[in-house]
Amino acid sequence: MQMDSTENLKETLRTDELLLNMGPQHPSTHGVLRVVVTTDGEIVKEAKPEIGYLHRCFEKHAENSDYIAVSPYVDRLDYLASMNNSMGYAIAVESLLGIEVPRRAEYIRVIISELQRIASHLMSYGTYGLDMGAFTAFMYGFRDREMILDIFEMISGARLLYNYMWIGGTYRDITPEIVQKIKDFLVYFKPKVEEYNNLVTYNQIFVERTRNIGVIDLKTCHTYGLTGVMLRGAGLKWDLRKEHPYSIYKEVEFDVPVGTGQMGTLGDCWDRHIVRMNEMIQSIRIIEQLIDGIPEGPHRAKVGKVIKPPAGEVYSRTECPRGELGFYIISDSTGKPARVRCKSPCFMNIATLNDLSQGVMVADLIATIGSLDIVLGEVDR
Amino acid sequence: MGPGDNVVMTTMDDVLNWGRSNSLWPLTFGLACCAIEMMATGAADYDLERFGCGVFRATPRQADLMIVAGTVTLKMASRIRMLYEQMPDPKWVISMGSCSNKGGPYWQEGYHVLKGVDRVVPVDIYVPGCPPRPETLIEAIMMLQKKIRVQEAALGPLGFMRKKA
């Protein structure tokens, strides 16, 4: 009798796949990203990302504005690293115009870009900790980020979107008080990276949750066109600041941290995280070399009120905290660009999600998305 | 103060309003750059928890305040309406930043931008700025608390004591 009922049970209990919508509103999708997940119990079969929920028509606005007026729109692309964005755009237009930026402006630009890189990586560290359930990491990351935002407020007047890197140099000059404040911040922040590593990076729970997950090897990087921390986490020592140096990066010494597969596989989530933490240390090194020797001079080249580059096209790339940001600008010798195309690094980072999450658990999917460090403003433009 | 009110109902109003204004639970609804400033307001330097709004709920069924922070696109607008309808009454909406007030810097050529979230949900407080400073958001929440305290509480479970005006 009992055998019969067990047989009946096996026939009536059938499993099915569940279509789960990690919708545009979700606490851990880092913005308005929608992931359509098909799961078999707890194991993920497919995870297809759907984007476009923040498409703000940047390229259409750029075609209808002057070259100077495009700058505030560029800030809002990757809103966590907006100084790096506007520097990338300014460098692209300066190479179209063929002008040279004064030395003082180059020093200020590089110092501020590296400070912005530290702020962006702190944000990535904080939100990754939040996704893993470590709320303290979030609070610590934001506390230090507020100090950097105080410095930026003294420099440019705004906390998040600055419109500071203008074509030809910078909008305003920096004062000795700002230089002193940057030096005080460096002295305060230097021991903090090791403290954060002890708190989160080498914590056994974090290591168990992120090792051997989301492995991106070099071949995947090449076929998907991934750059930045993805490449360095997979083991390739490639940094645009060393290979195609722009601004004054030729004159500073710094290392390029790469992932080594220390805790698990080469190219897993933990490798990418430790690369970001080590990049913060290298940024501190760069600022220390430059902060005492800022030369005197003008802070902006003389470009005039109306910018009209000669007809031509340029594809220029800079190393932003999330990868290589590229601007492809076509000029037809009027005051407005004919085409501005922005190649954002996060666009391809999120496209790899389906390949990375075959056969993992749902919690590992969250860990993978956090390690890709995406900002939807850049993906959707 | 309706014609059916007496001192019991007005005291009940005051108590309910005091409770509602001091424990507004926001919904995590950051869309773009303003979301970062909203997170900074909730973090250590500009603490939102001391106003009772510290608990950011992930599901709309447990929240009573929706802070629309960031640009609203046409693709996202139907989801905002769906989330608004899933929130239980009484509920309030704060529109944070220029993009959700009137379209922001994308008003001119934005073919995919909704020029103001008040085209899909009713808004109580508008916060200007691009992005607004955390102090501005705190002032907006304090203004909303003042607005809640002067309104007549809904009929609720004791509605039978109030004659319909």
Add this chain to the structure above:
Amino acid sequence: MTFDDIFSKLSVKFPKGVLGKEETKPDASIKIEPSAIHEVLKYMRDELNFETLHMVSGVDYPALPALCVVYHPGSYHHKMIVSLKVYLPRTDEAKVTSVTDLYKAANWHERETYDMFGIQFLNHPDHRRILCPEDWKGFPLRKDYVTPDYYNGMPVPLYFEDGAPTEGGAH
């Protein structure tokens, strides 16, 4: 390896496919026949060590008139990026073969080019819009695009010239 080396190698291997070069400053580009782009990119990937494809973008030239697809393959071996341009007629029949089977990066970039310009990519595994909603009409980045007045009942512009109401919808 310089840009001129790449151009001479491609001209020798594909005499009918390579149409010439555009000497724009500061970055020059190579013009390719639309039917030959798949073989050119396959040759560049397999023989010339161009391991990655950075970007596929579209450009609208109403004056020519033409639509253009611009490919940017890159090489870590030679540390360079080359710009390849494919010109297509500016009609609804602008078609070119997809290169998704060579580089997976092309999948989303080509979807975006279709979404913004209306260029169709043959043999694309997932040929639909990516940024705009599925039922969007028109191709926004073309120079003659007109913003629609309404989408699903929501007014799109900030204000109407004739004073039609833009508020409402919220109760």
